Amino acid sequence: MDDRQFRNAMGKFATGVTVVATEVDGNVYGMTANAFMSVSLQPKLVVISVAEKAQMLKKIKQSGTFSVNILAAEQKELSMIFAGQLKEHRDVEFEHLGKIPVIPGAIAQITCEVSVAHVEGDHTLFIGKVTNIQLEDGEPLIYYSGKYRKLENDD
Template identity: 50%
Template sequence: MDSREFRNAMGKFATGITIVTTDYEDDTMGMTVNAFMSVSLAPKLIAISIDEKARMYDKLQKTGKFGISILTEDQQDLAMIFARQKEKDRDIPIIRQDGIPVIDGAIASLSCHVKETAEAGDHMIFIAEVTEMNMNEGDPIIFYSGKYRSLD
């Protein structure tokens, strides 16, 4: 099987969309990530997987902390901006939660401190403890078969 065929098969798994954010050298940066999952309730752990070619790959290893913002269907433009599928055309609604940047208005936002990393092929898996969270009302944006979708 080739890489495109594998990617297409993995695209058949519907996921939510998150924005991973961190502060690095006086700059707030973020990226769209759908490789996100809960790992444990005690302690409260999550995991994200970041491609070694991503500009945040090394930076997350250095900062050791990041925010996760689970997006609503009304925040598709933010997903596209952080995925570099669209030019930034407005201010990004960033707030601080436990001192970590997150997207204001997300369905859920998590402040996380990295506990472990594991190299996995061309990605790094970051396992992090959730130190604070916030939830809001709304419906999630879904990513399936290469397209953004809603629950409707």
């Protein structure tokens, strides 16, 4: 199988869209990610996957903390900014939950301390111990087969 076939197959799994954020020396850094999942309830753990070539890898290692912000359906532009899909500069406002930066309006803000990091293939998996959660009402932004989507209500 070639790389394109593998990517196309992985794209058939519909996911939510997150922005992972961290802060180093007073500067906030973020990246769009859909490689996120819960790991454990006791203790509360999540995992994110960061490419070895991503600048976020070094930043998360430096800070030892990160947030996972599950984006609302109307936050597509934020996803595009942090995925590098928009070339013109846009300022993004962050809030803090505890001392960790989060995206205002995200339907879930999850802050974490890095518990352990595992290098697997061309990515590092960061296991994060959840330190705080804030939830908002709203519909999630969905990503499927290379396109942004919204949930359709069957009610």
